[in-house]
Amino acid sequence: MSSGNGGGRRTVDTEINLIPMIDLLVCIVSFLLITAVWSQMARVNADAQVPGPPDPDKELDPTPPEKMLHVEMRDEEKFTLIWKQGATVVNTIDVPRKAVDVSGSEGVVRFPDLATKIAEEWKLNGSHRDASDKKLDQAVLHTDNRTPFREVIAVIDAIYTPKRELAGANEPVPAFNVTFSVN
Amino acid sequence: MSTKSFHDQKMIAKPGRRLLHFVPLRFVQRRVQGGGQRPVDAPLNLIPMIDFLVVIAVFLLMSFSTSGEIPVDKSIRLPKAENTLDMLEAPMVAITGSQILVDGTPAGSTRAIEEANRLQRIDELFNILKSKRELWTQVHDAQRPFPGVVVLQVDRDVPALVVKSVFQTAAFAGYPNVSFMVDRLPQSGG
Numbered sequence: 001m002s003s004g005n006g007g008g009r010r011t012v013d014t015e016i017n018l019i020p021m022i023d024l025l026v027c028i029v030s031f032l033l034i035t036a037v038w039s040q041m042a043r044v045n046a047d048a049q050v051p052g053p054p055d056p057d058k059e060l061d062p063t064p065p066e067k068m069l070h071v072e073m074r075d076e077e078k079f080t081l082i083w084k085q086g087a088t089v090v091n092t093i094d095v096p097r098k099a100v101d102v103s104g105s106e107g108v109v110r111f112p113d114l115a116t117k118i119a120e121e122w123k124l125n126g127s128h129r130d131a132s133d134k135k136l137d138q139a140v141l142h143t144d145n146r147t148p149f150r151e152v153i154a155v156i157d158a159i160y161t162p163k164r165e166l167a168g169a170n171e172p173v174p175a176f177n178v179t180f181s182v183n
Numbered sequence: 184m185s186t187k188s189f190h191d192q193k194m195i196a197k198p199g200r201r202l203l204h205f206v207p208l209r210f211v212q213r214r215v216q217g218g219g220q221r222p223v224d225a226p227l228n229l230i231p232m233i234d235f236l237v238v239i240a241v242f243l244l245m246s247f248s249t250s251g252e253i254p255v256d257k258s259i260r261l262p263k264a265e266n267t268l269d270m271l272e273a274p275m276v277a278i279t280g281s282q283i284l285v286d287g288t289p290a291g292s293t294r295a296i297e298e299a300n301r302l303q304r305i306d307e308l309f310n311i312l313k314s315k316r317e318l319w320t321q322v323h324d325a326q327r328p329f330p331g332v333v334v335l336q337v338d339r340d341v342p343a344l345v346v347k348s349v350f351q352t353a354a355f356a357g358y359p360n361v362s363f364m365v366d367r368l369p370q371s372g373g
Contacts, residue, residue, distance in 0.1 A: 018229055025236035032243035042267030043334060043362035048354035102368065107339060108263045143343045145300070150339035152346065153262040153365060160266035174266060182302055182351050 044156050047179045067127050069118070069139045069176065073097075073147065073155055079114050083125050091125065093117065099154070107150060115158035122162045122175045129175075131165040139176040256284075262339040264365040270334070273362070274315055276308070276349060277336040283349065285311045293345045302344065305352045312356035333358040 065086040072080040078097050083090040095117045102108040118139075128135045139159045143152055156178050163172035206212070256279050277284040283291045283305065291307035312333065319329060333353045337346055350361055 018233070022229070022233065022236065025233065025240055028240045029236060029243065032240065032247060036243065036246070040367040041261075041270050041364060042264070042367040043270055043364055044264050044267055046350070046361050046363060048350065048359035048361055102263065107260070108368075110265075143347075145302075145342060145344035145347075147343040148339065149337050149341045149343065149346055150262040152343055153264055153339070153363060156363075157264040157266050160264075180347060180350055182347050 044153065044160065045178070046156065047177050066138065067125065069121065069125075069137065069159075070142060070181075071114075071118075071139060071155060071159060072142045073151070074142060074144045079111070079155070081117065081121055083121070093121065099151075109150060109154050111154050111158045114155065115161035118159055118176075119162035126175060129164060132167050134166070136173070136177040137175055139178050140181050141178060142181045256336065259336055259338045260340070261336065261364055261366045263368045265368045265370055267365060267367050268362070270364070271332065271362075273330070273332040273334045274312065274358070275334050275336060275364075276312075276353065278338060278341055278345060278349065283308055285315070293341075293348075296345055296348045297342070300344070302348050302351065304355060305348060308349065308352050309356045312353060312358060316357045329357065330360065331358045332360040332362065334362045334364055336364045 067083055067085045067090060070082040070084055072082065076097065079095040081093040081095060083092075095114050098111070098113050099109040100112055102110055122137065123129075126137045128137050141152070141155060141159070143155075159176050159178050160174040162175040164175045166173045256277050258279050259277060275286050276290070278293060281292050281294045281297075282289060283293060285308065288311065289307075290311045291305045293305075296303055296305070316329060316331075323329075335346070335349060335353075337349075353361055
């Protein structure tokens, strides 16, 4: 309670001065609004997988090549998923090429059937599914020269759909690492 | 000493407006009693205003990004994707119409590739990227490995042949980690 007459003692019910507080809040809001980035830019990764020159001092590693998922999108009717180990074909699956338009985005397509099938295939045949395994499975995209870039991105997006846990990562990471086949 | 009788003294007064009743001015009396008029000096209610400002400040601080705005050519219509990564600082290769730009500097044309209709290295782009890589290695510590990251801004209607040629040229120039810039789509949850 305020003593009223002071009497050498400081009052205990001091009021917060609201004006500087409001000034500060208005300044923060103005600064954040001016510097806000409203564009939603992001990236999708594609690794070129360029091997370095062989080291003559190192012995050649005799381990067999890993299984890779090759995604063929040259046919206009279907995608072909091919699991290969080196030059050996392990498994081949055809997926109908059904493009779904994204509502509200003109000219943007998705391939949800392909994404579902790739996720199923990774669960069945993926080599690196354990959370402690730092390596990712490799996917290679084979595309026709005339294919528009938006469809290439839609297929890469579908390949990145299956996610896995990775030790040390805060959130799930894509199960595949994607690269282009340039032939 | 009071001259009023016991009955005249109101021990319990009727509730009502008491503030500023002692001011001996008629207009003040009228205003404090109401008088059917709205007061002209209505106070601003500060508490909701501060609440509102705090909520806005918290929301903006949560969505604040230090990565800055990435320059995007207005003529490029980027494709959209759901499974994306955050942008990073790297040389930016843009394909606008038939022109190729590296950080805004012209670096060749796609016309030769389209006319030849086959995959080929773009020499001008290769030389610019190579000189950027060499500059990076001179500026930075020799122990630090070169990241080899390049971001491609490609219009969604550009044919794959051009994309593959630029991709291959970047890889040859020492940039194996290629990223494609996209517009982020909200996750569909499926």
